Amino acid sequence: MTLKECYAALNGDYEEAMGWLRSERLVQKFVLKFLDDGSFDLLCRSMESGDQPEAFRAAHTIKGVCANMAFSALLKSSSQLTELLRGGDMGDQAQELFERVKADYARTAQAIQAFREEAGG
Amino acid sequence: MEKITDRQKILIVDDSEMNRAILADMLDGEFDIIEAENGEEGVAMLQKHGPEISLVLLDIVMPVMDGFGVLTQMNKYRWIEDIPVIMISAERGSSHIERAFELGITDFISRPFDALIVHRRVVNTILLYAKQKRLTAMVAEQIYEKEQRSSLMIDILSHCVEFRNGESGMHVRNVHILTETLLNALLRKTDRYHISQADISVISTASALHDIGKIAIPEEILNKPGKFTPEEFAIMKTHSMVGAEMLENLPSYQNEPLVSFAYQICRWHHERWDGRGYPDGLAGDEIPISAQIVAMADVYDALTSERVYKPPFSHEQAVNMIVGGECGQFNPLMLECLEECADEIRQELAAGGEQRRSQRDIQNMARELHRHKELTASERSLELLEHERMKYSFFASLTKEIQFEYTISPPALVLNSWGSEKLDLPEALLDPYQHPEALSIINKDVQSKLADALHSTTPGSPVVQCDCKLTIKGEERWHRIVARASWSSEEPPRYTGCIGKAMDIHNSRLQLENLERQASHDSLTGLVNRAYAKKRIIERLEDRPAGRYAMAILDLDYFKSANDTYGHMFGDEVLKFLAERMRHSIRGGDIAARVGGDEFLIFLEYKDDLEGAIEGIYSRVSGGVYKDFAISVSMGVASTQEAGCDYDSLFRCADQALYVVKHSGEKGHYNYYHKENAIDTATSAVSPIDAESKEESE
Numbered sequence: 001m002t003l004k005e006c007y008a009a010l011n012g013d014y015e016e017a018m019g020w021l022r023s024e025r026l027v028q029k030f031v032l033k034f035l036d037d038g039s040f041d042l043l044c045r046s047m048e049s050g051d052q053p054e055a056f057r058a059a060h061t062i063k064g065v066c067a068n069m070a071f072s073a074l075l076k077s078s079s080q081l082t083e084l085l086r087g088g089d090m091g092d093q094a095q096e097l098f099e100r101v102k103a104d105y106a107r108t109a110q111a112i113q114a115f116r117e118e119a120g121g
Numbered sequence: 122m123e124k125i126t127d128r129q130k131i132l133i134v135d136d137s138e139m140n141r142a143i144l145a146d147m148l149d150g151e152f153d154i155i156e157a158e159n160g161e162e163g164v165a166m167l168q169k170h171g172p173e174i175s176l177v178l179l180d181i182v183m184p185v186m187d188g189f190g191v192l193t194q195m196n197k198y199r200w201i202e203d204i205p206v207i208m209i210s211a212e213r214g215s216s217h218i219e220r221a222f223e224l225g226i227t228d229f230i231s232r233p234f235d236a237l238i239v240h241r242r243v244v245n246t247i248l249l250y251a252k253q254k255r256l257t258a259m260v261a262e263q264i265y266e267k268e269q270r271s272s273l274m275i276d277i278l279s280h281c282v283e284f285r286n287g288e289s290g291m292h293v294r295n296v297h298i299l300t301e302t303l304l305n306a307l308l309r310k311t312d313r314y315h316i317s318q319a320d321i322s323v324i325s326t327a328s329a330l331h332d333i334g335k336i337a338i339p340e341e342i343l344n345k346p347g348k349f350t351p352e353e354f355a356i357m358k359t360h361s362m363v364g365a366e367m368l369e370n371l372p373s374y375q376n377e378p379l380v381s382f383a384y385q386i387c388r389w390h391h392e393r394w395d396g397r398g399y400p401d402g403l404a405g406d407e408i409p410i411s412a413q414i415v416a417m418a419d420v421y422d423a424l425t426s427e428r429v430y431k432p433p434f435s436h437e438q439a440v441n442m443i444v445g446g447e448c449g450q451f452n453p454l455m456l457e458c459l460e461e462c463a464d465e466i467r468q469e470l471a472a473g474g475e476q477r478r479s480q481r482d483i484q485n486m487a488r489e490l491h492r493h494k495e496l497t498a499s500e501r502s503l504e505l506l507e508h509e510r511m512k513y514s515f516f517a518s519l520t521k522e523i524q525f526e527y528t529i530s531p532p533a534l535v536l537n538s539w540g541s542e543k544l545d546l547p548e549a550l551l552d553p554y555q556h557p558e559a560l561s562i563i564n565k566d567v568q569s570k571l572a573d574a575l576h577s578t579t580p581g582s583p584v585v586q587c588d589c590k591l592t593i594k595g596e597e598r599w600h601r602i603v604a605r606a607s608w609s610s611e612e613p614p615r616y617t618g619c620i621g622k623a624m625d626i627h628n629s630r631l632q633l634e635n636l637e638r639q640a641s642h643d644s645l646t647g648l649v650n651r652a653y654a655k656k657r658i659i660e661r662l663e664d665r666p667a668g669r670y671a672m673a674i675l676d677l678d679y680f681k682s683a684n685d686t687y688g689h690m691f692g693d694e695v696l697k698f699l700a701e702r703m704r705h706s707i708r709g710g711d712i713a714a715r716v717g718g719d720e721f722l723i724f725l726e727y728k729d730d731l732e733g734a735i736e737g738i739y740s741r742v743s744g745g746v747y748k749d750f751a752i753s754v755s756m757g758v759a760s761t762q763e764a765g766c767d768y769d770s771l772f773r774c775a776d777q778a779l780y781v782v783k784h785s786g787e788k789g790h791y792n793y794y795h796k797e798n799a800i801d802t803a804t805s806a807v808s809p810i811d812a813e814s815k816e817e818s819e
Contacts, residue, residue, distance in 0.1 A: 033142060
């Protein structure tokens with residue numbers, strides 16, 4: 001699996017990521033690093049415990065990283081969740097969106113995992 | 122030991138490790154990166170590394186303390202003045218950005234960010250701050266040096282007074298420290314006295330002069346160990362007024378703040394709040410604040426110092442005595458200050474104030490610089506510069522010249538407004554060589570000639586001049602361009618461009634051309650005159666001596682009778698008619714000239730067939746009639762082959778050949794000069810007047 005195929009699998013925009021980071025080395029490096037970032041775990045924990053400010057920050061961080069990595073699908077759902085949480089909403093709608101984020105994250109993680117294994121990482 | 126490093130330190134404050142890693146990666150290799158994962162850690166890093174940090178990259182949304190919290194702290198500790206902050210955030214609301222700029226950030230980069238932009242902005246910001254820091258330091262250094270010198274002189278002077286006074290030498294120093302400390306305390310308390318940081322520095326310096334009038338008090342009174350008699354006290358009391366008068370009588374410097382503060386201090390440092398002091402009995406805030414402060418400092422130091430007649434009192438005792446009114450009444454506000462800064466006073470006096478003071482002076486100066494209050498010198502230079510520019514543009518607008526300045530890097534042409542209007546070009550033109558309208562004004566050859574000439578000047582003689590045609594709004598006009606090359610001051614000097622002007626010389630040029638034409642042409646026939654023909658012929662002969670040339674001298678037969686019969690006007694017409702025929706019978710490179718009277722000359726170059734060429738010319742020139750007058754021409758011809766390759770020989774021989782025709786009794790034909798037939802050199806067909814003018818022209 002190439003980096004490009006990995007981007008296709010996680011519903012991202014490889015060209016855009018190249019535009020932001022300007023080198024394939026950097027894109028690959030941070031794609032591989034993405035799964036190590038603790039923000040998603042933090043989001044899950046704080047959604048469970050109902051810690052709205054923490055959940056907002058975690059979603060916000062995921063959104064920021066996804067924007068720079070051009071992980072388009074996850075960027076979209078995490079942005080929407082961020083805006084809901086910013087308003088203090090932890091209700092059904094937020095939970096629903098959170099499920100979307102989880103699904104998108106799982107898909108992203110799966111693609112990166114596959115790429116990582118083939119890249120020998 | 123401290124780590125020595127040339128690399129600039131950048132602090133990245135962001136809660137996402139991933140984000141920090143991306144940013145660090147973008148800047149790695151050029152900078153030392155330190156990281157903090159929330160605002161509080163960031164502030165701790167700033168505290169720890171201080172001004173070693175060249176730049177902060179700051180996120181907004183973070184746990185514990187967010188980006189705005191960090192900025193608030195940076196403002197509180199004034200770090201924001203020295204350390205630039207670039208904020209990076211996915212927050213797009215303009216209120217966020219506005220608030221961040223209000224809190225002093227230098228730049229804002231939205232997320233997602235572009236690696237190149239982040240890198241470029243970081244580098245630019247660091248360069249900008251480094252430059253500003255260097256400049257501030259340079260100016261502060263200069264001001265500080267100047268102030269240091271004047272305080273040194275004042276200290277020496279006041280120590281002389283003190284020495285005569287038998288005092289320890291510490292009094293002046295202590296009064297200085299106390300004045301400064303009390304003024305700072307007062308400034309913190311109220312702004313009703315309108316004292317600036319700069320004033321504090323000047324007043325503290327001037328405080329050293331408070332007792333300068335004592336120099337006029339007789340030594341026996343000054344150093345009397347016991348109590349003063351009322352008469353002695355009266356004399357002693359004159360020192361404040363005497364000091365003030367000494368300053369007032371200074372021949373210059375009356376407008377110096379230092380002198381006016383010193384005057385207030387000398388005269389009124391023995392006045393008291395309740396009006397019971399001397400010499401003027403001023404009360405309350407009638408007493409200038411500078412004098413009030415120094416009065417208190419003077420009393421405090423006298424109380425806490427040892428004197429022959431008393432032991433030193435402690436700080437508390439002294440404060441109690443002052444507050445209790447034992448040394449006269451003081452401004453209640455200042456009594457508060459004295460009580461409040463008791464600790465500070467003790468520390469400052471113990472430390473001698475020196476070190477800390479000079480550091481604070483520099484800080485104050487730097488602060489003043491930020492507010493542009495101390496920049497009067499450079500402001501004045503700027504004003505002068507502005508004035509010069511105004512003068513220049515005024516005169517430039519009067520001269521009606523095109524004035525220009527060209528720089529190579531960046532390639533730009535700047536025109537004065539008159540020139541810009543005249544040429545129909547903008548006043549500033551980037552890359553003029555890419556601008557077709559600019560290029561169309563000046564011919565390409567002239568352009569490169571001018572550029573070559575400028576490039577080959579030297580810094581010692583950089584001016585070039587050239588006359589050329591400029592096409593302005595479709596009209597070609599002669600201009601004189603005078604330009605001065607600019608050379609850089611480095612070794613070897615580099616050509617950097619030029620300044621210059623172009624003056625319209627079209628009319629004078631035309632006049633000149635006209636004059637030249639008049640000087641070289643015969644006004645009646647329009648042919649060139651003999652002198653000019655001679656010049657041209659000599660040029661031709663010298664240019665190509667190997668060529669074959671011939672000269673024909675023509676004479677209009679029976680011209681005298683035409684004049685006599687029909688009048689001179691008619692004679693002129695006949696001459697014009699013949700000249701016109703000559704013009705049409707020669708080829709491009711040949712020369713036809715009027716020698717004088719009814720004699721003409723033709724100079725031609727031939728290849729093989731001279732006879733054919735001469736026959737052709739003769740047949741077109743001679744024969745036929747003008748009105749009723751028959752045109753008959755006699756002609757003598759000499760070739761360089763026969764006569765020699767110089768003008769005089771050609772002329773002489775053609776003249777001889779003509780002479781032969783004229784005297785043959787059979788006019789109206791032509792004759793060649795041949796060496797073997799040469800006759801007496803004195804004989805000439807050309808009339809004496811012409812011969813004379815020939816002499817003159819030689």
